[in-house]
Amino acid sequence: MEVSHNITWHNSIVTKKDRREQNGHESFILWFTGLSGSGKSTLSNAVAKALFDRKINNYVLDGDNMRFGLNKDLGFSEMDRTENIRRIGEVAKLFVDSGQVVLTAFISPFQNDRNQVRELVEQNEFIEIYVKCPLDECEKRDPKGLYQKARSGEISGFTGIDSPYEEPSDPEIVIETSLHSLDDCVKQVLDYLVVQQYI
Incomplete structure (x- = not known):
């Protein structure tokens, strides 16, 4: 995507440091990635509530929710999925600059797309959380009925069925939602943030 040559970046008087x-x-990004049905939205919202209770300003960007507005013009081709994540990365960067914690719950199946978001922000401002759950367990849960539609051929290019999901190569956190309760999963995220002195 070509950037216009007729624009100039305008620096803000109030800085990210001031807002923090x-x-x-x-302020940082908690990037929840995993298969559909792995528990990304449930976990990210539970972590958001735990942070809110600690008086930490935060906001959740959910994959489906963003497609009702900002990304409603995008489909599910590989190109559209990449553009979906690019836009969310730019929005997440704005939240970090505003001094808030932003939690994103997106399948984001491609490692390169996730890496590009990481490169948008400074070191230690992007925390990749792999919400790991076996495909068969995700299919059992199938909260939106999407796996059933994918198996019957109603949906094509569905991640985990006929489109690949690239597991994170070196995530900061791995949460196995099929093995732990929601409370335990939230605690794992918070413990990491405490140990690494984010909160």
């Missing part, structure tokens, strides 16, 4: 100091905490 006013908020009283760091």
